[in-house]
Amino acid sequence: MRGWSRRIRVLSLKIVLMCPSKRQLEEKYKYLFKQVAEPTDLCDQRSLSLLLHNAVQIPRQLGEVPSFGGRNIEPSVCSCFQHVSVxxxxxxxxxxxxxxxxxxxxxxxxxWLPVLHHVAAAETAKHQAKCNICKEYPFVGFRYRSLKHLNYDMCRSCFFSGRTSKGHKLHYPVVENCTPTTSGEDVRDFTKVLKNNFRSKKYFAKHPRLGYLPLQTVLEDKEILVMQ
Ligand SMILES: [Zn+2]
Structure with missing residues (x-):
């Protein structure tokens, strides 16, 4: 039992130290998995529980655990294995x-992990773009690009203030960039802009701009379970 609790403390510490590192987000996911999958490179439900239990200690220490579904990690373990069994x-x-x-x-x-990752990456990201609202150029931090209008960018504070200009509506889809975009991303977003110009307002109401995979929790029995 003593060995088990020591393992929990060491694993939590490793996760804390990993969060702000500059490695890619997927590399962080792989690092997490490897912590509980040695030596077979496979992970059963018990090992995944151990990993997720340690991971939720981070939002828990920040007093934010209810926002992420509470301390019970059972629904997350079920969600992962159900996804795999499909x-x-x-x-x-x-x-x-x-x-x-x-x-x-x-x-x-x-x-919270991708959120922390993007926040850390955005802190130093400088975008060669002008904010269409406050006119700052270039600007640092998160960049919000319209997927409805070409070359419509907003800085973080203007995006969250809800201000708009030039016919841009709040329900229009945007993409969040925490690092300067590559030309490949610019092309991909351009095709989205084209598609969005053929879609209706109803479509955007049904498809939230930013989302995550919801999980059923013991605190929220009435929440609809959606498995993607
Ligand atoms: Zn701005």
């Missing part, structure tokens, strides 16, 4: 690929 039936262990796929869906209990 791909390969009755799986009792998951591999690193399946874990990363599930984490990419941003399950509620773990969504």
């Amino acid at each position: 791909l390969c039936a009755n799986s009792i262990e998951i591999d690193i690929k399946h874990f990363v796929e599930w984490m990419r869906l941003e399950p509620r209990s773990m969504v």
Whole structure:
């Protein structure tokens, strides 16, 4: 029992130290998985519980654990294994690929990790773009690009203030960039702008701009369970 609790403390510390590091987000997911998957490179429900239990200690220390579904990590473990069993039936262990796929869906209990990652990356990101509202150029931090209008950018404070200009509406979709964009991303966003110009307001109401994979929790029995 003493060995078990020591393992929990060491694992929590490793996760804390990993969060602000400059490695890619997926590398962070893989690092997490490897902490509990040695030496077989596979992870059963018990090992995943251990990992998630340690991970939720971070929002817990910040007093934010209810926002991420509470301290009970059972729904998260079920969500991960259900996601995997859709791909390969009755799986009792998951591999690193399946874990990363599930984490990419941003399950509620773990969504703080990509958020922290993006905040850390955005702190120093300088965008060669002008904020269409406050006119700052270039600007630092998060960049919000309209997927409805070409070359419509907002800095973080203008985006969250809810101010708009030039016919841009609050329900229009935006993409959040925490690092300067590459030309490939610019092309991808350009195609989204084109598609969005053929979609209706109803579509945007049904598709929230930023989201995560919801999980059923003991605190929120009435929440609808949505598995993607
Ligand atoms: Zn601005």
